[in-house]
Each structure stands twice: as structure tokens, then as C-alpha cells.
Amino acid sequence: MPELPEMETYRSQLNxxxxxRAVAAAEVGRERTVNVPVDQFIERVQGRTIERIDRRAKMLLFRLDNGDTLLLHLMLGGSMFYGTTExxxxxTAQVTLSFGERKLFFHGLRLGYLHIYDEAELTExxxxxxxxPLDAGFGAEEFAAALRRSRGALKTALTDQSVIAxxxxxYADEMCFAAAIKPLRRMADIAAAELRTLFxxxxxxxxxxxxxxGYMESPFFAGxxxxxGYNDRCKVYDRGDEPCYRCGSLIVKTESSGRKVFYCDRCQR
Ligand SMILES: [Zn+2]
Known part of the structure; x- marks a missing residue:
């Protein structure tokens, strides 16, 4: 599932x-991808100008000029493409927004969605x-305090969107590798200095x-x-039984609370 870097990459490319630019036409190919009846969705989006695209957590927010926002969550399997139909x-696109000759295609939105909200609904x-994680006011102390509210494994705390979004x-596995900390250690056993390193x-x-x-496999536009580009740069994620780039021992692949976990047993303590 795309995480912060993948959505940041989309965000800058979309901006x-x-x-x-104004949305010349909107098409919805799958009713359940949007949160209001299709004709209402089209009416609220068509002709509106997209002022800018922001990111919050793993979501993108397309800000429309009437105060409405399109909230995109790609979840597992979702992606976007910008270009001509050719x-x-x-x-199959679940939603298509046209900007003249070029269109923004939303693919694979089965678990994912593109919802429209007014300001109050969005806040809620x-x-x-x-x-x-990248908020200017979110420093090492805030990071440690947020994780400390969690009692379980470090990885569980890192991926809990209500703790840090x-x-x-x-990236939980990648940052644990970079910090040389095993992702399945209990929060209670992790020292303050280790959390500073992790930050x-x-x-x-x-x-x-x-x-x-980021690691999205499909290109966003032609060329x-x-x-x-980050796909080949993951140090541990999806590298089970492959040699660690740092020490050569084989990366451990295991599972915890239904999540895959990858780490190096020798480099990470
Ligand atoms: Zn290693």
C-alpha cells in the first residue's frame, strides 16, 4: 500500500x-469508489478548479475552488495515471477527471476511494x-511521546495511524533497519536514545x-x-532470505499481528 513517500511523489507531480486547472469533465466507472450518488459527484466536481493538492498521512486532498475537497486513499492496489487516453x-478507470486532452485516471480503486467532502465533513x-511525520512541529520529543502511548511492538506503534499518520x-521496517532496532521489540524495552536515533x-x-x-510500480505519466525509483533501494522490505547489504546475513521475514516484518537479525538489536 502506498505510504507517505509515494503520496508525496504523486502530490508534487499532480501540483x-x-x-x-478546471475539471472539464468527470466520469465515474464504479459507483462505490465515490461517497455520493454519481450524478451528484459529477455535478460537484465538473467545472471546478483544483486549487492545489495537499497530502495528509497516506491520503491526497484535491482542494476545489468552492471549498469542497476530493479525498483520495489508494489503499492496496490503487494508482494514478496522467496523460491522454492513448x-x-x-x-479500467474507476474515476477519470479530464483536463482538456489530458486526463487523470484513477486505477485499482477497489479498497481505495475518491470521496468528496465539504470542510466540516473533511475535518471530521x-x-x-x-x-x-514531516510536520515542522513534530520533533524528536513529540515522536517519542506519541510512540510511548503504545505498549505493544515498535512496528505496531509506528504503523498505527492514530499514533503517527x-x-x-x-517504511516502518526500513526506518527500523536504518536505526538498527528490531521492529518487534516492545515499546517498554526501547530506550530514549534509541527513539531519538529512530526519529x-x-x-x-x-x-x-x-x-x-517512492516504490509505486506503475509510472504516473508517459516518460x-x-x-x-525507490523499489530497488529498499534495504529490508520484501527482501526475505536475501543478504543484508550491511553485514551479508540473510534478512529475516516473519509476521506479526497479520503484518509482514523484515529485519536483519545481526545488524538490528
Ligand atoms: Zn545486517
């Missing part, structure tokens, strides 16, 4: 292309999310992942050389 992959919808399976590791991991365009 470059559609911020300030350039677009041969897939986002109210249970924890702080954003934006970290998922992949720094979170920033460096996200910075690298954003620089290389897109950025998206997915």
Missing part, C-alpha cells in the same frame, strides 16, 4: 500538472489521525524515498523516470 495503460473524517509496513532514521528514510520517487 505541477493540474493545480489551478498513453494510459489498458486498465481526518480527526482521528495522528500527527504527520503516514508510516506503513514498508533521525525516519527523516533520512523518507528523504531518500521521496528523492527516488516518467521518477516514480518507483
Amino acid at each position: 505541477e500538472r493540474i493545480a489551478g 498513453e494510459a495503460p489498458d486498465r 473524517k481526518l480527526s482521528k489521525l495522528g500527527p504527520d 503516514g508510516i506503513g509496513n514498508c 533521525t532514521a525516519m527523516h533520512s528514510t523518507f528523504a531518500e524515498a521521496i528523492r527516488y520517487g 516518467d523516470a521518477l516514480t518507483g
Whole structure:
């Protein structure tokens, strides 16, 4: 499932292309992807200008000029493509927004969704999310305090969206590797100094992942050389039984609370 770096990559690429532009036409191919009747959705979106695209946690917020917001959660399997119908992959789009010749296609939105909310509904919808990892006011102390509210495993705390919003399976493992901490250790056993190291590791991991365009497999537009560049840069995630880049021992793949967990038994304590 796309996490903060993947959505940041989409956000900047979308802002470059559609911020300030009006939606010439909206099409909905799957009723359940939107949260209001299809004709209402189209009426509220068509002709509106998208002022900008923001990110909150793993979601994108398309701000419309009438105060409404399109809230996108790609969940598992969702992706976007921007371009002409000829350039677009041969897939069914659940929603399409047209900007003249080019269109924004939303693919694979089965678990994911594109909802429309007014300001009050949006506030309510986002109210249970924890702080954003990249918020300027979210420092090492706030990070430690947020995680300390959790009693279970470090990985569980890191991926709990009500604790910190934006970290998922992949980057939780990657930042634990960068900090040399085993992701399944209990929060109670983790020292303050280790949490400070982890905070720094979170920033460096996200910075690298954003620089290389996250791990989404499908390109966002024809000729897109950025998206997915982080795929080959994961140090532990999805590398079970492959040698650790740091020490050569085989990466451990295990499962905890239904989540896959990857770490190096020798490098991480
Ligand atoms: Zn290692």
C-alpha cells in the first residue's frame, strides 16, 4: 500500500500538472469508489478548479475552488495515471477527471476511494489521525511521546495511524533497519536514545524515498523516470532470505499481528 513517500511523489507531480486547472469533465466507472450518488459527484466536481493538492498521512486532498475537497486513499492496489487516453495503460478507470486532452485516471480503486467532502465533513473524517511525520512541529520529543502511548511492538506503534499518520509496513521496517532496532521489540524495552536515533532514521528514510520517487510500480505519466525509483533501494522490505547489504546475513521475514516484518537479525538489536 502506498505510504507517505509515494503520496508525496504523486502530490508534487499532480501540483505541477493540474493545480489551478478546471475539471472539464468527470466520469465515474464504479459507483462505490465515490461517497455520493454519481450524478451528484459529477455535478460537484465538473467545472471546478483544483486549487492545489495537499497530502495528509497516506491520503491526497484535491482542494476545489468552492471549498469542497476530493479525498483520495489508494489503499492496496490503487494508482494514478496522467496523460491522454492513448498513453494510459489498458486498465479500467474507476474515476477519470479530464483536463482538456489530458486526463487523470484513477486505477485499482477497489479498497481505495475518491470521496468528496465539504470542510466540516473533511475535518471530521481526518480527526482521528495522528500527527504527520514531516510536520515542522513534530520533533524528536513529540515522536517519542506519541510512540510511548503504545505498549505493544515498535512496528505496531509506528504503523498505527492514530499514533503517527503516514508510516506503513514498508517504511516502518526500513526506518527500523536504518536505526538498527528490531521492529518487534516492545515499546517498554526501547530506550530514549534509541527513539531519538529512530526519529533521525525516519527523516533520512523518507528523504531518500521521496528523492527516488517512492516504490509505486506503475509510472504516473508517459516518460516518467521518477516514480518507483525507490523499489530497488529498499534495504529490508520484501527482501526475505536475501543478504543484508550491511553485514551479508540473510534478512529475516516473519509476521506479526497479520503484518509482514523484515529485519536483519545481526545488524538490528
Ligand atoms: Zn545486517
